[in-house]
Amino acid sequence: MSKQEVIICTDLRQDLEKAVTSHSFDKLFVLTDEHTREMCYPLIASFPCIQGAELFCIGVEDIHKNLETLAYVWTQLSTRGATRHSLLINLGGGMVTDLGGFAAATFKRGISYINIPTTLLSMVDAAVGGKTGINFNGLKNEIGAFAPADQVLIDCEFLRTLDHANILSGYAEMLKHGLISNTTHWAELLNFDLTNIDYARLQQLVGRSVQVKEDIVAQDPFEKGIRKALNLGHTIGHAFESFALKREHPVLHGYAVAWGIVCELYLSALKTGFPKDKMHQTLYFIKENYGKFPFTCNDYECLYEYMKHDKKNAAAGSINFTLLGEIGDIRINQTASQEEIYELLDFYSETMG
Numbered sequence: 001m002s003k004q005e006v007i008i009c010t011d012l013r014q015d016l017e018k019a020v021t022s023h024s025f026d027k028l029f030v031l032t033d034e035h036t037r038e039m040c041y042p043l044i045a046s047f048p049c050i051q052g053a054e055l056f057c058i059g060v061e062d063i064h065k066n067l068e069t070l071a072y073v074w075t076q077l078s079t080r081g082a083t084r085h086s087l088l089i090n091l092g093g094g095m096v097t098d099l100g101g102f103a104a105a106t107f108k109r110g111i112s113y114i115n116i117p118t119t120l121l122s123m124v125d126a127a128v129g130g131k132t133g134i135n136f137n138g139l140k141n142e143i144g145a146f147a148p149a150d151q152v153l154i155d156c157e158f159l160r161t162l163d164h165a166n167i168l169s170g171y172a173e174m175l176k177h178g179l180i181s182n183t184t185h186w187a188e189l190l191n192f193d194l195t196n197i198d199y200a201r202l203q204q205l206v207g208r209s210v211q212v213k214e215d216i217v218a219q220d221p222f223e224k225g226i227r228k229a230l231n232l233g234h235t236i237g238h239a240f241e242s243f244a245l246k247r248e249h250p251v252l253h254g255y256a257v258a259w260g261i262v263c264e265l266y267l268s269a270l271k272t273g274f275p276k277d278k279m280h281q282t283l284y285f286i287k288e289n290y291g292k293f294p295f296t297c298n299d300y301e302c303l304y305e306y307m308k309h310d311k312k313n314a315a316a317g318s319i320n321f322t323l324l325g326e327i328g329d330i331r332i333n334q335t336a337s338q339e340e341i342y343e344l345l346d347f348y349s350e351t352m353g
């Protein structure tokens with residue numbers, strides 16, 4: 001996989017100018033969603049390096065991370081004269097960077113692109129590491145490709161217009177990075193004041209968090225082994241997310257991951273000796289900030305069916321988890337029986353209720 005440059009911006013105008021001019025391209029395109037066109041594009045609109053760029057816009061949030069929107073992006077590129085030598089800038093959250101990245105990866109078999117993530121989640125996670133794609137057939141990220149942006153420009157100034165729920169959503173992926181890295185980072189995340197955000201301090205935490213992801217992706221870009229660590233909380237989290245989407249009450253990705261982390265830490269305590277005190281500390285933080293995902297025991301079977309579609313699964317019928325023996329002690333390729341999975345759903349309902 002080609003190398004990706006992650007830039008923590010000190011001067012967005014200069015950093016973007018440098019990134020854009022490092023490409024030789026015939027046409028420049030900027031993809032936004034309806035919110036980022038209004039709230040984020042004005043921050044870059046006057047930059048000389050993007051004058052003359054073709055701007056196009058898609059609907060917001062995961063409900064639009066689908067084939068129809070992807071076809072719209074392909075159509076726009078095609079009818080507005082993009083060639084294999086055109087350059088795309090994705091300006092938005094994970095929905096825009098996932099879908100725009102996949103559009104770039106597939107248009108004329110691949111054009112170059114730059115990500116400018118504008119949500120906390122996309123800064124620390126989605127825009128980095130080359131996973132692109134769309135939801136399909138009711139399943140999360142069912143279709144996609146590994147295709148990294150050439151550059152990712154991170155500037156926390158964009159976060160000033162982001163709502164609190166989306167700050168929390170991104171923070172869940174940061175918490176995941178804390179759990180898979182070290183106790184110091186995990187503890188500083190649990191102690192950060194999310195009700196009165198200090199953006200300068202947040203920028204430092206973002207820098208450390210994205211480094212955790214970069215280090216893992218560098219070792220295993222195609223998720224054959226250790227990259228599965230980045231999927232902690234996602235076997236159950238994606239099942240919650242797909243289930244909520246089907247019920248037409250979508251939940252933010254990071255919330256689903258936070259609730260998935262609760263379940264998978266319980267499984268870690270049960271199967272790989274994760275310390276119960278650290279499980280309870282994390283669980284308390286999640287319960288306080290994210291509340292609870294509503295389901296009953298009548299939904300267990302449906303949730304279990306969703307887990308069967310997880311991309312980490314090695315064989316039909318066996319469900320793959322990333323668990324922890326301790327903070328930073330990653331145990332990939334763990335499995336659990338249907339009984340154990342139902343037990344952890346019981347635990348979730350009892351403790352989070």
Ligand SMILES: NC(=O)c1ccc[n+]([C@@H]2O[C@H](COP(=O)([O-])OP(=O)(O)OC[C@H]3O[C@@H](n4cnc5c(N)ncnc54)[C@H](O)[C@@H]3O)[C@@H](O)[C@H]2O)c1
Nearest residue numbers: 035060061093094095118119121125126131158161162253
């Ligand atoms: N590729 C990966 O490695 C990876 C990692 C994590 C998550 N994801 C995917 O990312 C998606 C979620 O991304 P997300 O959480 O960024 O959600 P999102 O892109 O849907 O953005 C959330 C909302 O915030 C708005 N928004 C974006 N930037 C804003 C800003 N600066 N100010 C105000 N509003 C703004 C958006 O328009 C949207 O309404 C999911 O589809 C998830 O599966 C991918």
Ligand SMILES: O=C(O)C(=O)C[C@@H](O)[C@H](O)[C@H](O)COP(=O)(O)O
Nearest residue numbers: 125129131140141227230231234311
């Ligand atoms: O980058 C990765 O690898 C991740 O697993 C990061 C996750 O936070 C992200 O949600 C990813 O899109 C999940 O991928 P999937 O392969 O489980 O669909």
Ligand SMILES: [Zn+2]
Nearest residue numbers: 173234253257
């Ligand atoms: Zn995720």
